[in-house]
Amino acid sequence: ATDSARFVLRQQEENFVYWLERTVRQRGTFYSIHAAPVQIGEYVRESFFAERRCVIFTSATLQVSGDFDYMLERLGGDKLPHGRIRCLAAGSPFDYDRQALVGAATFLPDPGGRRDRAFDRELGEFLTDLLQVTRGRALVLFTSYSLLEAVYAAVKQPLERAGIKVLAQGHSGSREAITSFFRSVPSSVLLGTRSFWEGVDIAGETLSCLVLTKLPFHVFTDPLVRGRTAYLRTLGRDPFLHYTLPEAVISFRQGFGRLIRRREDRGVVMVADRRIVTKDYGRSFLDSLPTGHHVLSTPEEALEAVRAFFEQAELDEPH
Incomplete structure (x- = not known):
C-alpha cells in the first residue's frame, strides 16, 4: 500500500494519468487518489503474453467493425511476432x-x-x-x-x-x-x-x-x-x-x-x-x-x- 501511494503521489510515470476524486455519501465526504496507464498494450504484452505459450481470449465483443484490430492494439497483440495470433469469429447460436x-x-x-x-x-x-x-x-x-x-x-x-x-x-x-x-x-x-x-x-x-x-x-x-x-x-x-x-x-x-x-x-x-x-x-x-x-x-x-x-x-x- 505504501509503494502504491508513493507511486501515485510522485506522478513520475509518463504513460500514466493521475487524478483526485471526491465522493459525497451519507457517512461523509471521501477523497481518493488514482493512477491508471494511458496505454496498456506494452504491459500486457511483456507481463502476460511473453510469459505464456498460449493465451485464449473469448468474448462476444472482441470485434469492432467486423475485425479484431482495435482489441489487438489495445491489448498489445498487434506487436507480437507474426504467427502468434489466430482470430476466429464464431457464429451465433441465436436466430x-x-x-x-x-x-x-x-x-x-x-x-x-x-x-x-x-x-x-x-x-x-x-x-x-x-x-x-x-x-x-x-x-x-x-x-x-x-x-x-x-x-x-x-x-x-x-x-x-x-x-x-x-x-x-x-x-x-x-x-x-x-x-x-x-x-x-x-x-x-x-x-x-x-x-x-x-x-x-x-x-x-x-x-x-x-x-x-x-x-x-x-x-x-x-x-x-x-x-x-x-x-x-x-x-x-x-x-x-x-x-x-x-x-x-x-x-x-x-x-x-x-x-x-x-x-x-x-x-x-x-x-x-x-x-x-x-x-x-x-x-x-x-x-x-x-x-x-x-x-x-x-x-x-x-x-x-x-x-x-x-x-x-x-x-x-x-x-
Whole structure:
C-alpha cells in the first residue's frame, strides 16, 4: 500500500494519468487518489503474453467493425511476432431475425443537446406508454444517473398505477437485490446505469424489452478518457475514430447482449438515441448488430411495431 501511494503521489510515470476524486455519501465526504496507464498494450504484452505459450481470449465483443484490430492494439497483440495470433469469429447460436425486433426511435429529440431537457421529458413520456405495452418485463439502460433520475420521476407513478413495479439503481436497493427482485417479478421494470450494461444474465420472458436510452460514449471529462485522447493526438490520430467510437460500439454490443440469452428468448430492443440513424458514425453501431433494424418515425409506429412483434411471438409458440 505504501509503494502504491508513493507511486501515485510522485506522478513520475509518463504513460500514466493521475487524478483526485471526491465522493459525497451519507457517512461523509471521501477523497481518493488514482493512477491508471494511458496505454496498456506494452504491459500486457511483456507481463502476460511473453510469459505464456498460449493465451485464449473469448468474448462476444472482441470485434469492432467486423475485425479484431482495435482489441489487438489495445491489448498489445498487434506487436507480437507474426504467427502468434489466430482470430476466429464464431457464429451465433441465436436466430436474431426471428427472436429480436430492433427499433430506432427517431422521433425523440437529439440527446446530445440537454439544455431544455426535451429529450428527458419526451423519453419519459414514450417509456410510460412503451412499458405498458410490454407489461413491464423491461430493462432500461442509461449512461448517466441524471437521465435515470429524470425518467424514474416521470414513469414511476403512472407505471405503478398500471400494476408495473419500477426498480431503479440508487433507489430500490443494491444491484444484486434489485436484479433478484426483477427476475422474480415479471411485471417489473429495472432502470440501471453502467454496471447493468454487462454481466447481467436474465433469461426468459422476465426480460422481453431492452431500452438503450443513449449511445454509450465515454464521459469526455473523465481523466482517463482525457489522457487517452491526448495520447492519440500526439500520434496524429483522431481520438474519436480510434478510441471513443470503438469503445462505445463495444459497450453498445454488451448492452444489446442482455436481451437474448437462450434460443427460446424473444424480445424487443428499442434504441432511443436517434443519432444511431442520423449521424454518420451511427453506421458503426448498426453494423455491430446481429440483425437489421427498423426506423420508427412516430411513437404510434413504435408502439404498434412492438405490439405486432409480441402478438406474432405468441402465435409462434408451440401449443
